[in-house]
Every structure is written in structure tokens, then in C-alpha cells.
Amino acid sequence: MILSDIFQETYTALSSNKARSGLTILGIVIGIGSVIAMVSIGQGASGQIQSSIEGLGSNLLTVLPGVVQPGRGIVSSGRGSAQTLKNEDVDILKQITGVAYISPELQRRFQITSTGGNNTNSTIIGVNTEYQQVRNVSVEQGSFIAENQLRGMGRVAVLGPTVAKDLFADSDPIGKTIRINKVNFKVIGVLASKGSGGFFNPDDTVFVPLTTMQKILAGADFLSTIAISVQEKNLMPQVQDDAAAALVAKHRVDPQAPDFSILSQADILGALTQVTDTFTIFLASVAGISLIVGGIGIMNMMLTTVTERTREIGLRKAIGAKKKDISMQFLAEAVMLTFLGGVVGVLLGWIISFAVSILAGIATSISISSILLAFGVSAAIGIIFGYYPARRAASLNPIEALRYE
Amino acid sequence: MIECQNIAKIYKDADVETAALKNISFKINDGEFVAIMGPSGSGKSTLMHILGCLDISTRGKYFLDGHDVSTLSDDELADVRMRKIGFVFQSFNLLPRATVLRNVMLPLVYAGIKKEEREKLATEALTASAFPEKFWNHYSNQLSGGMTQRVAIARALVNNPTLVLADEPTGNLDTKTGEMVLDTFQRLHSEQGRTIVLITHEPYVAEHAERIINIRDGEIVTDDKNHHRRLINNNNAL
Numbered sequence: 001m002i003l004s005d006i007f008q009e010t011y012t013a014l015s016s017n018k019a020r021s022g023l024t025i026l027g028i029v030i031g032i033g034s035v036i037a038m039v040s041i042g043q044g045a046s047g048q049i050q051s052s053i054e055g056l057g058s059n060l061l062t063v064l065p066g067v068v069q070p071g072r073g074i075v076s077s078g079r080g081s082a083q084t085l086k087n088e089d090v091d092i093l094k095q096i097t098g099v100a101y102i103s104p105e106l107q108r109r110f111q112i113t114s115t116g117g118n119n120t121n122s123t124i125i126g127v128n129t130e131y132q133q134v135r136n137v138s139v140e141q142g143s144f145i146a147e148n149q150l151r152g153m154g155r156v157a158v159l160g161p162t163v164a165k166d167l168f169a170d171s172d173p174i175g176k177t178i179r180i181n182k183v184n185f186k187v188i189g190v191l192a193s194k195g196s197g198g199f200f201n202p203d204d205t206v207f208v209p210l211t212t213m214q215k216i217l218a219g220a221d222f223l224s225t226i227a228i229s230v231q232e233k234n235l236m237p238q239v240q241d242d243a244a245a246a247l248v249a250k251h252r253v254d255p256q257a258p259d260f261s262i263l264s265q266a267d268i269l270g271a272l273t274q275v276t277d278t279f280t281i282f283l284a285s286v287a288g289i290s291l292i293v294g295g296i297g298i299m300n301m302m303l304t305t306v307t308e309r310t311r312e313i314g315l316r317k318a319i320g321a322k323k324k325d326i327s328m329q330f331l332a333e334a335v336m337l338t339f340l341g342g343v344v345g346v347l348l349g350w351i352i353s354f355a356v357s358i359l360a361g362i363a364t365s366i367s368i369s370s371i372l373l374a375f376g377v378s379a380a381i382g383i384i385f386g387y388y389p390a391r392r393a394a395s396l397n398p399i400e401a402l403r404y405e
Numbered sequence: 406m407i408e409c410q411n412i413a414k415i416y417k418d419a420d421v422e423t424a425a426l427k428n429i430s431f432k433i434n435d436g437e438f439v440a441i442m443g444p445s446g447s448g449k450s451t452l453m454h455i456l457g458c459l460d461i462s463t464r465g466k467y468f469l470d471g472h473d474v475s476t477l478s479d480d481e482l483a484d485v486r487m488r489k490i491g492f493v494f495q496s497f498n499l500l501p502r503a504t505v506l507r508n509v510m511l512p513l514v515y516a517g518i519k520k521e522e523r524e525k526l527a528t529e530a531l532t533a534s535a536f537p538e539k540f541w542n543h544y545s546n547q548l549s550g551g552m553t554q555r556v557a558i559a560r561a562l563v564n565n566p567t568l569v570l571a572d573e574p575t576g577n578l579d580t581k582t583g584e585m586v587l588d589t590f591q592r593l594h595s596e597q598g599r600t601i602v603l604i605t606h607e608p609y610v611a612e613h614a615e616r617i618i619n620i621r622d623g624e625i626v627t628d629d630k631n632h633h634r635r636l637i638n639n640n641n642a643l
Contacts, residue, residue, distance in 0.1 A: 005514050016502045315498040318459060319512040319560070320487025322480045398459050402498065 006332045013305070013333055021337060024301045028341025028381065029348055031291030032374045036349025036366065038287045041356060042280025044364035049272050053265060059100075059233050060134065061240055062263045063093070063226040063247070084251065084259040085223040087214075092250055093228060096242045098235040103127060103134040103227040106213050106220070112206060113179040114167035122163050123205045124180060126213020134229040137202060142174045142189030149188075150209045153216065157185040158207040161193045180206065181217055236264055291377065294341065295385040302334050302389035313393050314401025327394035334386020335379055342378030346371055407433040407456065407568060407600075412465035414451050414623075425451040426462070427623040433602065435567075438594040440603045440614035440631070448623040450572070453604045457490050457570045458482045470567055487516050491561025495573035497553045499545040499560075505531070506541050509559045516564060530559040533597065534589055551582030558589055562599075569593070569601045575610055587613045588637040613637070 014021045065084040090104045106126040113119040131137070132144050139158070149156050157178060164173050164187075173187045185208065194202045214221050230239045240262050247262075248255045306313070313326060353364035414426040425448045433439050443449040454460040455467060458474055461482070467475045474485055486492075491512075499508045509527040518526070531541060536555045540548065545556060554574060561569050571590065575583030591613060593599045603614055611617050612635045619627040 002517070004520075012502050311496075311498060312500060315494075315500075316511070316515070317483060318457070318486060318492050318498075320483050320515040320564075322483045322515070324480075325515055399454050402494065 006328060009329050010332045010336045014336060017305075020301060020304075024297050025337055025341040025344065027294030027297035028291070028338050028378055029294075029345040031287065031294040032342050032345025032378055033348030033352060034287035034290055035284055035377070036346055036370060036374055037352035037356070037364075038283035039280060039370050040349065040353035040364040040366045041362060042276060042283055043367065043370070044353070044357065044362060046273050046276035046280070047365055048363040049276060050269060053269050053272065059230040059236055060265050061228040061230060061236065061243065062268070063089075063228065063243065064261045064263065065222070065224070066259065067257075067261055083220070083222040085226060087221065087223065089223070089247060089250060090226060092246045093226065093243055096239060096246060098231050098239040098242075099228055100231045101130040101133040101229040103131045103229075104210060104223045105131070105225045105227065106210060106218060106222070107224045108213070108218050110181040110217065112163070112167065115177050116168065118167045118169075120163060120166040122160075124213065124217065125205055125207055126210040126217070127207050128210050130229075131207065131227075134227045135202070137194065138192045139189045140192040141172075142187070144189055145207060145209050150211055153211045154209055155183065155185045155212060155216075156188045156209065158189040158191060159187055160191050160201075160203040160205040160207075162201070162203040163206055164190045178206075180208070183216055240264060291381065295338070295381040298334055298337055298382065299385040299389060301337070302330060302386055303392070305333070306330065306389050306393040309393075310396065310401045310404040313396050314398050314404065317396070317398035318402060323394040326396075327390040330390035330393045331383065331386045334390065335382035338378040338382030338385075339375070342375050345378070346374050349374070406435055406468075406470060407602075408466075408468040409456075410466040410468075412452075412455060412462045412467060414448070414455065414460075415463045424623055426455075429465070429620075429623070429625055431618060431625065431628055433568075433600065435600050436594075436598045438590070438601045438603070438615045440605060440611035440617045441620065442605055442608065442611040442617055443620035444606055446622075447620045449604050449606075449620050451623075452620065453570060453572050453602075456568070456602060457492060458485045487512060487564065489567040491564065491566040491569045493554070493557050493561050493569065493571040493574045495576040497550075497557050497577070499553060499556055501544070501546040503545060504542050505536070505545055505548070505556050508545050508556055509563050512560060512564045526563050526565075527559070530563040531556075533562055533593065534559040535592075549582070550578050551585050554578065554582075554586045555589060558586070558593075562593070567600060569599055571601065571603045573605055574603070575605075575607075583610070584637055591637060609635075 063085065087104065090102055093099065094102055108124055109121060110124050111119060111121055112124075127145060128150055129145060129147055132139070140161070142158070144158055145156065148154070157180065159167070159173060167173065167178060168176065173190060176187050177184050178187060179185070191202070208217070228239065228243065230236050244255075244258065244262055247260055248258055251259055253259050316326060350366055353366060356362055357364045409429055409431050412426055412429040413424065416423045416425060429452065441449050441452060451460070455462050458469070458477075459482070461475050461477070465475065466473055469485065469489055474482065477485065500511065506524070506527055509530055510523045513523040513526060528541075531538075534555045536552065536559055540552065545553060548556065561571075574586055574590075578586060587610065590601055590603065594601055601614075603611065605611050612631060612633055615631055615634065617627070617629060617631050618625060
């Protein structure tokens, strides 16, 4: 029996019962389609997070107060609650070789009011002049916070584009006055849009001089973060170690239980991709269950077909078909069903992920590997769920099969 | 040539042994037209299964073209059936969703014959079974009973078998179409020298053969030349 004969048999068998074949294929279409769509959403999300973390600044080390416990991620660590980072720490860290820029930051949320009466609740970050280089932000209008404003506790503010829009709509905010926590600030600049960075949106932020933040707004002399920009990527592990050693010495704490944490981008990225990977696996396994249900549908249909065509199988055996010929024929039918389901399912998954990215604005990405995987899985399902019915057909006794009513 | 030596077939059901065939021996030479006749339960179907290599005997030996086939495995038996045996069944057993031509070519598919060759052999077989050419591309479920059985005969001939086994070939047909089918067998026998074994319970049908083997209760009762042979010469009027 050559391949084209098997194809012809398969075509005849499947097309003679179109409704049943169609419904069985639909089970696989839904399974494969949802696997493709779910994986593409997961991959798209992790790709988006990765690019936005890299956009936060290159070769970045982040020093946080308190302990970030490994495995618990940075979300649940109570960031900002500890008050162990002080301004003096910055001076020590500056002396480490390999450090390009250093940006001490103190972050709080306050109510902000414009003179026009609009108000918003945003994150206010007290920064120094190097924030721009470390965090990779650029000013679209006006200027960033300057050295003299930092020294003189200037009541000036640089707005993120979202805040600027909320407070001043379309009018030019430069030179206008805003009130942060009942203190007047003059707007000196507006940043260019950067887009959301996952948990932190730099566009929805107001920047003021660190000194103003500490003395006037927060009334505290500690820092919520120290961001360090390292000169070169390969210096990062060394700078991370040196910084940790310097801070341990300064704070006089046990190196095994420091009162601060230093995270590199890789750490943050790792924690986040761990989240998105788990998410993707969860979605894909839910979709995978529907694929298994589809496979059971295939098996069900094939068993029905074998029973219905018992006499035909008997005849085929009587005229010389061997076990292998019969099992190949039925296996080919099952694989053809799942393969067709796979093709349509990939298309469906692609359409779904396309629709999701357009309608819900979630980035999706379909990789060649996930398409190949879908085809492989659908063919495998055909073989796995078609094997038992095919073997059952092949092992029929020709005499009994011919007599079957 | 076919030779059965002390063939016995015993079915075991739980602890009860039932002998369907007891000690059957006979010989059929090439070119003979033999009817195996017996009432239901006589063991003729069991004998047909053994002659057709669908089953093997419990005891005794069965030689087909000089080869002992009584000890072969399932797949080896399938191979023998493919090369040496053509079946015609009472219930036709054609593939309903396939054309006449495809039905006839089906044994050649399993024999691994090339596509071009298949069509040539199939048309030859259809011509030999006097099947009109205008129906060659019809679906087999659009044909009348007599025509359907001729397709089945053509299918039995297509692999040029040593033995054509017809199991109650007229059982589902009326007398007139039944005679047409029997006539086809007679002509295949006289014109092409085919070896035909006809299994039936009707003496009337058996009388179309040259020789009649009568079985009852798994044993041969008589094995004689048919002295009142019925010959049909109606020139295949349909």
C-alpha cells in the first residue's frame, strides 16, 4: 500500500462523513488554537516586560533598603518601609571604581493641584541631577533639575507627560505653578514619554530636587532607592560586590544579614520573567487540557468508525490486507483529523492573539517554534489517540468481521 | 491444485469441544468447477474459511499449489489470500463510497501493483465478468444486485487467483439474476479454465458445477461428478 493510496482512502473516509469529521476536528482546532493564543500572549507579555526593564536604564544596579528575600520577588518585600539608606551612603558608593552615575532617590505619593484647579495623585520622586543619565530619561520641554536648585532646595518640579496632561491638559505647563502637599512648585520641564515599565510608570511621576523632597515634603533624611549606573556591563558583578562590601562596612552589619539589598537588572528581570513564565505555563496547561479533550474526541470517533466499518475491514483482510495495512489506514485517518485541526487551530490562535493585541492592547508574539510545536503536538495526539482504535481494527478476525451485522 | 488431508476443525468453548469438521480429505485439480453443498450447520462455512485461508485447521494438512498453508501466521495467510484466492460473498461486500473500478482494483492496492498496471488488470477482470463498461465509474451502491455481484466477481479475478471461492453467491439474488451470476461462473470456467469452488446449501445452485461434494455434520457424504449438470446459455441478457 503506497502513500497515495492511504491518502485516497483517508480522504474518502473523512469526506463521506463530513459533519462528524468536522466536529471532531473542531475539538483539536479549539485545543491548538487556545494553546497558540495563550502562549503568544504569555510570550508577548514577557517580551514587553523585558524591553521596558531594559528601557529603565542600562547597566543599572538598584540599592534598596531592607532585605529582598530571594524567591519572594521584589513586590512582596516591603520596599521603602525600611529607613536604612542615608545620604552618606551615596558618597561612599560614588568612590567605587566602575560607577558612572549615581542617583539617590526618595519616593512618596502626594496630592498635586494645578493653579487651574485640576488635581491628581501621583508619585513624587526626589532626585539629583544624575537621575537623567542613570534612569535614561530625556526632557522634551524645558530643563531637568540643576545642581544649584538641588543645593538651594529649589521649589521646582519636572513633570512626567501623563501628569502634565492631567494637570494642564493641552496648555504649556512650563513656568506654571503646582501645589504638592500644599507647597508651591514651579514647573521647569516636561519629560518625554517612556511608556509603562510594568509596576512603575515613569510617565505618571513628578520629579523634584532630592533636598526639597527630604527637607520640605517628606521631612525625612533617608532614601528609598539608590540607583547606580555602571560604566560597562562586565563590571557589574564587581561593582555589585564592592558596593555591598562598602555598605556593610558603613552600616556595621553582618554581611550575612545586611539591612539593604542590591539588585541588578538581571535580578529584576529574572523575578519578573519567573512570574510571566508561570503565567504562560498556567495558561498553556489550561489550553492543553482542551487539547486532550479534543484527542479523546478523535479516539471516540475512530472507535465508532472502526465498529461501523467492521465488515469493510473484514473484506480488506479477506482480499489480502495485512495488519499493518489496516492499522496504517486508520492511523492515517486519525492523524489527518488532528493535522487538519492543527492547521486551522494555528490560524485561529493567530487570529485570537492578533485580536487580543488590537482590542486589549496586550502585546502578543507568535514564534515559529510554537507553531511547529503545535503541529508536532497535533500529529502526536493523532498517533496517541488513533493508535488504540487502529490496533483494534487491525486485530479483528476476518471471519467474524465479515459476519458482523 | 488443492488438497485437503484429514482436515478437522474443533472449536473449544469453555470446556465443551465442538467439531465443525471431522476428517475431511479431498483433492481439487486446476480447472475444476466444484460445488460444496450442505445444510446450515454442516460445516461448509468452516471448510470455506479453511480453503480460503481465512482460518487454519486444528488437525490435518491443507496444500494450496503444493504448499502447506495449515501452519501459517495471520499475515502470511493474508499474503496467500492476496496472491492465490479470490472471494465472492453472499452479501457482495463492496466498498459503498468507491467506484466500480476502484472496488475491483482494491486487491491490487494491497498487492503493491503500480497504478497504471492496476487499471489495466481491473478492466480485463471487468470484461471477463461481463460487466458493462458504461457503469465502470458508477458508485457501487448505485448498482442492482446482479451487477454488484459481477463487480465482486471481477474483484475476485483481478489478482489472477489459483482459486475462486464463492460463498452462496446467489443467496441475496432473485432466480433470474442468480442465473446470470452462475452463468458468469460457468463461462469463466469453460472459457478461462478457472478453478471455482462454489459453496451453497441449494441443490439447484450446486447443479451448475461439474462436481458436487456433499457435507453433513462435518463429514463428506458424497463426492461425485455431477450427472445432471445445468448449463445456462442465455448470452448474458441483462
